Amino acid sequence: MQAADAASLAVHTQDLAKRYGKTVALSGLTMSVRRAEVFGFLGPNGAGKTTAVKLLVGLALPTAGEGWVLGAPIGDLQTRRRLGYLPELFRYQGWMKAREVLGLHCELSRMARSEWKKEIELALDMVGLADRADDRVEGFSKGMQQRLGLGVALLGRPELVLLDEPTSALDPVGRHDVREIIRQLTARGTAVFLNSHLLSEVEQICDRLAVVDHGRVIATGTMSQILGQDGAVRVRVTGLPAPSRAALGEFGNLEDEGEWLTFRGLPPDRVPQLVSEIVRQGGRVYAVEPRHETLEDRFLQLLKEQEP
Amino acid sequence: MRQTLTIARLTILEASRRKLLLALGVLTIVVVVLTSWGFSRLPTMKDVTPAEVRLAASQLTILMAFMFSGVLALGSTLVAAPSIASDIESGIALAILPRPIRRGQLLMGKWLGLALLVALYAAGSGLLELLGIWLGTNYLPPNPIASLAFVAAEGIVLMTLALLLSTRLSPMTGGVIALVLFFVAWIGGIALAIGITFDNDTIKNIGIGSRLLIPTDGLWHGAIFYLEPSEILAAARVAGRARAGNPFFADAPLPGIYLAWVVAWLVAVIGLANWSFARRDL
Numbered sequence: 001m002q003a004a005d006a007a008s009l010a011v012h013t014q015d016l017a018k019r020y021g022k023t024v025a026l027s028g029l030t031m032s033v034r035r036a037e038v039f040g041f042l043g044p045n046g047a048g049k050t051t052a053v054k055l056l057v058g059l060a061l062p063t064a065g066e067g068w069v070l071g072a073p074i075g076d077l078q079t080r081r082r083l084g085y086l087p088e089l090f091r092y093q094g095w096m097k098a099r100e101v102l103g104l105h106c107e108l109s110r111m112a113r114s115e116w117k118k119e120i121e122l123a124l125d126m127v128g129l130a131d132r133a134d135d136r137v138e139g140f141s142k143g144m145q146q147r148l149g150l151g152v153a154l155l156g157r158p159e160l161v162l163l164d165e166p167t168s169a170l171d172p173v174g175r176h177d178v179r180e181i182i183r184q185l186t187a188r189g190t191a192v193f194l195n196s197h198l199l200s201e202v203e204q205i206c207d208r209l210a211v212v213d214h215g216r217v218i219a220t221g222t223m224s225q226i227l228g229q230d231g232a233v234r235v236r237v238t239g240l241p242a243p244s245r246a247a248l249g250e251f252g253n254l255e256d257e258g259e260w261l262t263f264r265g266l267p268p269d270r271v272p273q274l275v276s277e278i279v280r281q282g283g284r285v286y287a288v289e290p291r292h293e294t295l296e297d298r299f300l301q302l303l304k305e306q307e308p
Numbered sequence: 309m310r311q312t313l314t315i316a317r318l319t320i321l322e323a324s325r326r327k328l329l330l331a332l333g334v335l336t337i338v339v340v341v342l343t344s345w346g347f348s349r350l351p352t353m354k355d356v357t358p359a360e361v362r363l364a365a366s367q368l369t370i371l372m373a374f375m376f377s378g379v380l381a382l383g384s385t386l387v388a389a390p391s392i393a394s395d396i397e398s399g400i401a402l403a404i405l406p407r408p409i410r411r412g413q414l415l416m417g418k419w420l421g422l423a424l425l426v427a428l429y430a431a432g433s434g435l436l437e438l439l440g441i442w443l444g445t446n447y448l449p450p451n452p453i454a455s456l457a458f459v460a461a462e463g464i465v466l467m468t469l470a471l472l473l474s475t476r477l478s479p480m481t482g483g484v485i486a487l488v489l490f491f492v493a494w495i496g497g498i499a500l501a502i503g504i505t506f507d508n509d510t511i512k513n514i515g516i517g518s519r520l521l522i523p524t525d526g527l528w529h530g531a532i533f534y535l536e537p538s539e540i541l542a543a544a545r546v547a548g549r550a551r552a553g554n555p556f557f558a559d560a561p562l563p564g565i566y567l568a569w570v571v572a573w574l575v576a577v578i579g580l581a582n583w584s585f586a587r588r589d590l
Binding site for chain 1: 314318322325398400402403404405406407409410590
């Protein structure tokens with residue numbers, strides 16, 4: 001992809017790689033995040049998620065590959081004015097008041113001073129810290145500091161917000177609030193890059209996602225593409241000889257669990273044909289259940305497929 | 309430049325909000341009041357002549373300068389060693405650096421803020437102490453402003469070194485290394501004096517090397533020279549070898565070439581710190 005094409009995307013990376021000594025943190029990350037979408041970035045611990053985000057915001061330097069953020073090469077100073085970032089390891093100056101921390105980030109973002117007050121009040125309202133704005137950050141709980149970090153990331157109406165585990169310190173109410181904030185962001189055209197291992201959260205709010213493992217993307221697409229458009233069907237069967245079971249693999253990706261057979265990727269209109277075939281082979285069908293796969297199921301399956 | 313000034317202001321504000329300035333200010337005033345009282349006792353001692361008061365006051369002034377320069381050196385190390393490292397460890401730097409600010413601007417902002425604090429403390433504490441000495445003994449060293457400038461420069465040199473170490477090492481490690489180098493340089497200065505006095509090239513070269521690598525002791529001797537009254541200088545020159553190794557004596561001002569070296573050293577260490585910080589993965 002050329003730089004000009006990358007301009008239409010919020011994020012684009014091509015074979016982005018990062019090594020720390022002999023350790024490969026990221027090996028050939030290729031992905032695209034569209035504007036105004038919520039993009040989930042999933043992976044187990046140590047998969048390279050935080051490394052990828054740090055590369056995108058210029059906190060780490062890539063050892064290979066290329067990347068563009070809002071059409072500019074990663075690390076571009078001017079582009080950072082249009083970025084919001086909540087780090088995984090969030091900490092703000094404890095000796096400052098919440099309002100002062102936001103003011104500092106307005107200043108560092110080179111925002112016009114006339115806009116500070118409005119932006120700070122807006123951010124405080126969005127993250128629910130308006131009543132603690134004049135308290136020192138050192139008195140904040142971890143959850144409140146994470147809310148403040150989110151407020152910092154929202155300053156200046158950024159075009160892209162990168163959130164690295166944004167709800168790790170939040171209670172259920174806080175998590176709900178973050179989901180609402182993300183929905184508001186996309187409604188005003190902001191792209192959100194959500195780095196998380198909270199799968200239910202990702203499933204609820206992401207338009208598209210990428211799954212990474214051992215530093216590379218192992219699956220990417222919309223939620224339905226990742227989960228499998230055709231879904232899966234579980235059938236409870238007895239009396240079916242082993243060769244016949246194996247032959248049923250033509251109907252889909254077969255998981256044989258004894259009495260239960262699971263067929264992945266089976267179109268719904270082929271289910272009657274499957275049942276007829278089982279009966280024809282001498283099997284006795286007790287139950288046919290469509291199976292709605294959760295993101296967690298699919299995530300675990302994807303990781304399992306990567307195991308040597 | 310605007311971003312650099314923002315960070316410099318933040319650094320000074322942090323020192324103020326964390327009560328560092330208050331603590332230093334109160335302690336300095338206590339020390340100045342106590343030592344001024346001590347100086348004021350000198351002319352009241354039995355059978356003491358004005359010349360003896362002047363002699364004693366001049367040497368005690370050097371010792372006071374040594375104490376304040378020590379406080380400044382230790383203080384600037386303790387403040388500078390964690391300045392970058394602890395921001396990285398705590399995560400504060402992770403929130404700031406994705407903003408449109410270069411790492412060099414962050415580093416220079418820290419340096420500028422700390423350098424102003426060092427200069428402010430050197431000037432404030434030094435002038436207060438000299439005022440106390442003058443009120444107590446009517447003695448003023450020959451060139452107190454130049455001396456204070458060298459004391460401040462000594463603190464700035466050590467602060468710059470600690471800042472460089474802070475870009476790569478933990479606050480504890482960086483601080484310990486900077487302090488060890490400071491004391492090694494002090495011993496190196498004594499070695500240089502002994503080497504010159506006894507005309508031993510090996511010892512002399514070790515001393516010169518130490519003074520070039522870590523210019524704190526060189527600057528300390530620059531400060532001493534402007535505190536020595538002319539009669540002390542004359543008497544010491546007559547004493548010959550007897551003055552060897554005295555770390556509280558300097559019989560000549562620092563040569564211009566050495567001052568140029570100190571400036572080049574500062575530029576090089578700041579440049580190295582920028583290079584080191586810019587290449588570090590956070």
